[in-house]
Amino acid sequence: MLYIDKMKTDYQPFISALLAYAVQRDVHPEKLCRLAGIAFDKLKAGNLKSIQQTQMDHLWLNVINLTGDPLFGLHFGESLQLSALGVVGEIIKSSTNVGEALTIASTLVPLITPMIGISITHNNDAFIVHFDCLDKQQEKQAIYKQTLDLLMVFVIHELDGLILEKIRPMKIKYKNNISDINVKEYTRIMRNQPQRSKLENSITFPALYWNEPILSSNYELQKILVKQHQELLIQSSSKNTFQAKIFNYLLANSYLGLVSIEQIAANFNVSARTLQRRLKLEGVSFQQVADEARKTLSIQYLSAGEYSVKQVSHMLGYNEISAFTRTFKRWTGMAPSGFRKQDG
The missing domain is CATH 3.90.1520 (H-NOX domain)
Structure with missing residues (x-):
């Protein structure tokens, strides 16, 4: 110790x-x-x-x-x-x-x-x-x-x-x-x-x-997220939009799946309606920002080659691998398993 x-x-x-x-x-x-x-x-x-x-x-x-x-x-x-x-x-x-x-x-x-x-x-x-x-x-x-x-x-x-x-x-x-x-x-x-x-x-x-085994691989994912989170400190001056703040928050808090719009709004001390309105003024919706965050994380996790498609699916908040697979194909034109093999 x-x-x-x-x-x-x-x-x-x-x-x-x-x-x-x-x-x-x-x-x-x-x-x-x-x-x-x-x-x-x-x-x-x-x-x-x-x-x-x-x-x-x-x-x-x-x-x-x-x-x-x-x-x-x-x-x-x-x-x-x-x-x-x-x-x-x-x-x-x-x-x-x-x-x-x-x-x-x-x-x-x-x-x-x-x-x-x-x-x-x-x-x-x-x-x-x-x-x-x-x-x-x-x-x-x-x-x-x-x-x-x-x-x-x-x-x-x-x-x-x-x-x-x-x-x-x-x-x-x-x-x-x-x-x-x-x-x-x-x-x-x-x-x-x-x-x-x-x-x-x-x-x-x-x-x-109390005696539940811990998932060490999840902490490795957290390490990646925290590194990204702290790098925002340096990048903040050039990415000071509300959209960027929501996106960065989603990245930093996604290790148990992306949080809801109500949770994020409360964390930013605004209502969900105000959050949506501020994003609309910047030409995006909350769903678009959340989708982009999931895409970014899924590509990063699969590219790392250390986590199975099932792990990545779970970490991003998908209850079924099939739902994650369909969404990933829409993003990239490939199945996550194929992308993982290609990138590896």
């Missing part, structure tokens, strides 16, 4: 992921870094020597302010993948099932925040992930709440990536007040309505998932 100690104070991968997501939310990363006192050029080059907690605090406050999204932590958690933290290989080498991977991942929380720790308890029916406040003075602060939301959502959605299944928590306990206007959004993203608790923040999952 030496790699964990070595990486405890390295916030750079996390900040890079946050900035890449901020780009999707119409916030320029260089401006955000400048306001937080972070050297953007050094961060981009990967040689930023140290980042202070006060800089992290300013980064959070400014990104919330510039996006105008009071639920930024919730939405960022929905979009973040564990591979963005640069620890995929170690987790895969050290884990055979969900329980082991989750236990190791819980030790990596210092890569995100020193305010919150994660612990796990078990019983015969469930395992419970607890989010423990390590700094009681910060518990009432806005940054603490945003970070808590991020971590709770991150855990739920990352379990999906471990086993390629959309998991619904049995119970969510939450110490913060949620306004009536935000209950629906919390319930959508957390997949269960949080219950107010005076004692703890926790998520309860069915015990059957």
